[in-house]
Amino acid sequence: MFEKDIYVRRRAELKKRVGSGTLLFLGNDECGCNYADNTYPFRQDSTFLYYFGLPYDGLAAVIDIDNDQEIIFGDELTIDHIVWMGTQPTLHEKAHLVGVDNVRPSADLRSWLDRSLQVRYLPVYRAEHRLKLWRLLGIMPGEEKPSAEFIRAVVDMRNHKQPEEIAEIEKACDVTSDMHIAATKAIRPGMYEYEVAAIIEQVAASANCSLSFPTICTINGQTLHNHYHGNRINEGDMVLIDAGAERPSGYAGDMSSTVCAGKIFTSRQKAVYDIQVASHLAAVEMLRPGVPFVKVYERASEVICAGMRDLGILNGDPAEAVAAGAHAMFFQCGLGHMMGLDVHDMENLGEEFVGYGGKPKSTQFGRKSLRLGRELEEGFVLTIEPGVYFIPELIDLWKGEGRFKEFINYGELEKWRGFGGIRNEEDYLITATGSRRLGKKIPLTTEEVEALR
Amino acid sequence: MFEKDIYVRRRAELKKRVGSGTLLFLGNDECGCNYADNTYPFRQDSTFLYYFGLPYDGLAAVIDIDNDQEIIFGDELTIDHIVWMGTQPTLHEKAHLVGVDNVRPSADLRSWLDRSLQVRYLPVYRAEHRLKLWRLLGIMPGEEKPSAEFIRAVVDMRNHKQPEEIAEIEKACDVTSDMHIAATKAIRPGMYEYEVAAIIEQVAASANCSLSFPTICTINGQTLHNHYHGNRINEGDMVLIDAGAERPSGYAGDMSSTVCAGKIFTSRQKAVYDIQVASHLAAVEMLRPGVPFVKVYERASEVICAGMRDLGILNGDPAEAVAAGAHAMFFQCGLGHMMGLDVHDMENLGEEFVGYGGKPKSTQFGRKSLRLGRELEEGFVLTIEPGVYFIPELIDLWKGEGRFKEFINYGELEKWRGFGGIRNEEDYLITATGSRRLGKKIPLTTEEVEALR
Incomplete structure (x- = not known):
């Protein structure tokens, strides 16, 4: 209190x-x-x-x-x-x-x-x-x-978070960072997902925190709503973790990591991981008051599309692909959301009020999952969490419909069908002139992850 | 399934x-x-x-x-x-x-x-x-x-638990035992209660189990409804833990331990602990089909009263003290409850049906908290959890009313006001001829606890 x-x-x-x-x-x-x-x-x-x-x-x-x-x-x-x-x-x-x-x-x-x-x-x-x-x-x-x-x-x-709130959020973020760092160090082939989740949750409980939401800890990062923890982690897998601490005060942290099961990532994993990191950094770069977050989302999406083009999976202009909605083949969910006393802050009050200032949201697949679109203001606290996901069911659906075939090279995409998904997520405060990351740094790049393995 | x-x-x-x-x-x-x-x-x-x-x-x-x-x-x-x-x-x-x-x-x-x-x-x-x-x-x-x-x-x-259910309950009990043994080994003066709770809960999560109820882990064992975990554990304290695992199937375990914060118990702690253990063993001894559980409760309560008489806190005949309800100064809650798919099995369906065969429960303070009174039958699974608690608010209340002053030596009782509370709890299956403890053995006596410290 x-x-x-x-x-x-x-x-x-x-x-x-x-x-x-x-x-x-x-x-x-x-x-x-x-x-x-x-x-x-x-x-x-x-x-x-x-x-x-x-x-x-x-x-x-x-x-x-x-x-x-x-x-x-x-x-x-x-x-x-x-x-x-x-x-x-x-x-x-x-x-x-x-x-x-x-x-x-x-x-x-x-x-x-x-x-x-x-x-x-x-x-x-x-x-x-x-x-x-x-x-x-x-x-x-x-x-x-x-x-x-x-x-x-x-x-x-x-x-608009006040100083006493920002201090609490930052404490929640510090514990959240510790949860991710502990997991990044602990994962070994042969472990079960629930054993990693147990480590993550012990770090929170040891700091007298609860969880701000049910932990995601999965070798199937492409399954976005995934709270199953029963799989064995094998060499060559990546483990996607999305977890956060909640302070006794109620304030939340929320971060994601993607960790190689073995000592290092494969070159294919690194290729996609680098695209996700580039998208992440491009988004963070843009954070400051006055910038519509929907523009940050579009920029992050374009970076992903440019990366997919370099991999031969996407054709055409990234900005046009994003405008059409083709990026949602790889990036189906939002770029970020408000965070505070709720991990999705005030989701119960309605995203159109919280994230869109009362204006309607897009109904386009992918873009409709963006919880935040409004112009950024000083005091906003939000997550940055672009991701790259290869969802077999979505590939089959869109391929069957011939959807976005002017952009998506389905033949090439098939080669990535079983790849999985990658997300890294950090929490930011919008300051008067830009932004500030909240909480201790967690590994963001493949090199930073591998340094802890 | x-x-x-x-x-x-x-x-x-x-x-x-x-x-x-x-x-x-x-x-x-x-x-x-x-x-x-x-x-x-x-x-x-x-x-x-x-x-x-x-x-x-x-x-x-x-x-x-x-x-x-x-x-x-x-x-x-x-x-x-x-x-x-x-x-x-x-x-x-x-x-x-x-x-x-x-x-x-x-x-x-x-x-x-x-x-x-x-x-x-x-x-x-x-x-x-x-x-x-x-x-x-x-x-x-x-x-x-x-x-x-x-x-x-x-x-x-x-x-009436069937073999497939008993197998699941026993697995839940094995994990529950591991939770208690891990805590018993880990507790050190200077830790916070929530750090011990974190260890207990990690053991459950590492075994792909959830918690069958919110963990009690407290230096104030006399506070019976106590889920606060914010106290620092000091040398000389006892930590009362009541925690259990729930298997993915839904079946529960439920055990309690009382652990010395230091390497050994004090002689005062040991004196009361031995009474609790004697009560526990007397109860277990009686478990077999045909025995009304209310009789087991009365026997366990009498052993506690006999112990209190030896300590000079209680006067008169233990059986008379129990019949009058004076034992509830030290033993306010029940001796045990049914356990299965719910940790208090079928509490939602009504204790009068589950634990009393449809007959009314006693309304006497103490005895009314006994969730199980009926004749035992083969296939019942239940907990045995007598306790000895010195509750300052209850001492003040009854002393003020002059309640049971023919039994309770309030002058002597005052010397134990800040003692705390002790409970040890195990889970039993009623067999054709007696009973069988479910799950690995956890420390029950002061010697068994001290051997793990």
């Missing part, structure tokens, strides 16, 4: 920006895994954390802008709880630490909202939130209508 | 036992942590796993007993999914592996249930289940009426 004044200031700024109405903040509850009391690790809602700081379940909060009131709703522990959980500060004491002295029982929230003329709430992402909005406001599940004004104000504040 | 025949046989047996109606099995969905797509690790509902085996989200199943039909409801992957997730078997192929060849789209489930005369369902434990029952059957959240016949049949089948 930060100093009290930080939360007081944030709420005052939010009131000013939204201007009117009653803002409802639903904290998260515990979530049972296979029965109610066997709970997943508790995670507070990030917007609740940002404005009210308290990392406990069973809370809600209200900012009544019209009457200038801030209230936390929740229940004090009973003596039974205290016997089992030990003496703890009261909810009143905890709320005082974030500058709220109006604390009421949970049971009062409904009648309190009944008296409000205009209740504004944010999008929901858990079934428990839908049930709560139904009980509190009579809104049928699936018919929620979040407040765009509320969303815009929260997004604009949370998108 | 087990062989197809096992699931076919289980469903046939269930149909026979329930006799009539339509049985609805709600599988679990993914649950978003801080936004919808940042999901907690997926865990299938255990009853769904037991009868339908498939560990995937987005499924439901129906057994129509009257028309002798078994149907899995779920949706096939789209080409978009396959591009991102790689080629996978179809849902039809997966269902075939568990002996179900009738697979229908999710969208058909509601109209299918509409045509059923009597739909039976089990208790719900996630908000998503409440929403589903509302959508599928029009049952308002909070007004669910689970079928007692369905619950009884499932509980009776799942309570």
